[in-house]
Amino acid sequence: AQKITQTQPGMFVQEKEAVTLDCTYDTSDPSYGLFWYKQPSSGEMIFLIYQGSYDQQNATEGRYSLNFQKARKSANLVISASQLGDSAMYFCAMRDSGGGADGLTFGKGTHLIIQP
Amino acid sequence: KAGVTQTPRYLIKTRGQQVTLSCSPISGHRSVSWYQQTPGQGLQFLFEYFSETQRNKGNFPGRFSGRQFSNSRSEMNVSTLELGDSALYLCASSLEGLAPDTQYFGPGTRLTVL
Numbered sequence: 637a638q639k640i641t642q643t644q645p646g647m648f649v650q651e652k653e654a655v656t657l658d659c660t661y662d663t664s665d666p667s668y669g670l671f672w673y674k675q676p677s678s679g680e681m682i683f684l685i686y687q688g689s690y691d692q693q694n695a696t697e698g699r700y701s702l703n704f705q706k707a708r709k710s711a712n713l714v715i716s717a718s719q720l721g722d723s724a725m726y727f728c729a730m731r732d733s734g735g736g737a738d739g740l741t742f743g744k745g746t747h748l749i750i751q752p
Numbered sequence: 753k754a755g756v757t758q759t760p761r762y763l764i765k766t767r768g769q770q771v772t773l774s775c776s777p778i779s780g781h782r783s784v785s786w787y788q789q790t791p792g793q794g795l796q797f798l799f800e801y802f803s804e805t806q807r808n809k810g811n812f813p814g815r816f817s818g819r820q821f822s823n824s825r826s827e828m829n830v831s832t833l834e835l836g837d838s839a840l841y842l843c844a845s846s847l848e849g850l851a852p853d854t855q856y857f858g859p860g861t862r863l864t865v866l
Contacts, residue, residue: 669852679840681857688852727795733850739785739797739808740844740855 638663640728640743647748655715657746659728662709667733670711671740672702675725684726687711689733723750753779756845756858764864770831773861775843777824781856783807783849784826786818789840789860798841801826802849830863838865 639662649655661670672684687695687702695702703712715722725747729740757776765771777784785808786798797810801820818828824845830837840862844855 671854673857678859679842679862680859681842681844683854683856686852686854729795739787739800739810740795741797742795744794 638730638732638741640730640741642728642743642746644746647746649718649750651720651750651752652717655718655748657713657726659711659743660709661711661730663730663732665732669731671729672713673727673729675727718750720750720752723748756843756856758843758858758861760861761859762862764866765833766866767833767835769833770829771833771863772827772829773841775826775858777845778856781845781847782824783846784820784824785844785855786828787842789842800849833865835865837863839863
């Protein structure tokens with residue numbers, strides 16, 4: 637069974653600082669995908685970034701980058717130059733290559749608050 | 753391109769009633785997945801539909817059901833509502849529903865059961 641662990645329930649960060657949100661995962665499937673989503677208070681889940689298990693390079697999307705350490709089963713999200721609008725819940729998720737019998741597996745999330 | 757839409761956005765029902773939620777995927781997306789989000793259990797997978805067939809199902813009782821139409825729109829139904837069914841129900845669409853397809857979520861339907 638797949639499992640995602642996010643160990644930071646909440647984080648306070650000063651505006652313009654970089655933020656690292658931790659995510660570790662567990663799966664027996666050698667082929668899988670890792671995702672990060674942002675959920676503002678409105679409730680909608682916004683896709684941020686994707687990393688495939690066989691990707692050689694860490695994924696980047698604008699201010700978001702994924703620090704993928706396969707041997708450690710870690711997929712941390714890095715947000716550079718944080719902004720007030722980054723305040724939200726952040727979820728790490730995964731799905732194995734077969735489509736995943738259980739859909740996306742999510743972590744419990746990290747509540748990020750950016751302070752001015 | 754329009755995103756995933758869900759209707760209604762808010763619902764209030766009483767125990768024992770049934771409810772139907774609707775989801776319209778992004779144009780061209782053939783896979784629709786449903787998730788339940790509660791403060792206690794977090795995000796849990798309900799089921800996934802592809803080409804009008806349920807392809808995967810999560811660990812939920814039979815009171816939770818769904819279907820998908822030929823235009824890929826999907827509905828989920830919850831019968832005999834219980835207080836514990838109060839949750840945010842999120843629908844997500846993707847091209848084919850297989851990794852590495854990204855799932856794009858709608859705004860959700862917030863269901864309150866009294």
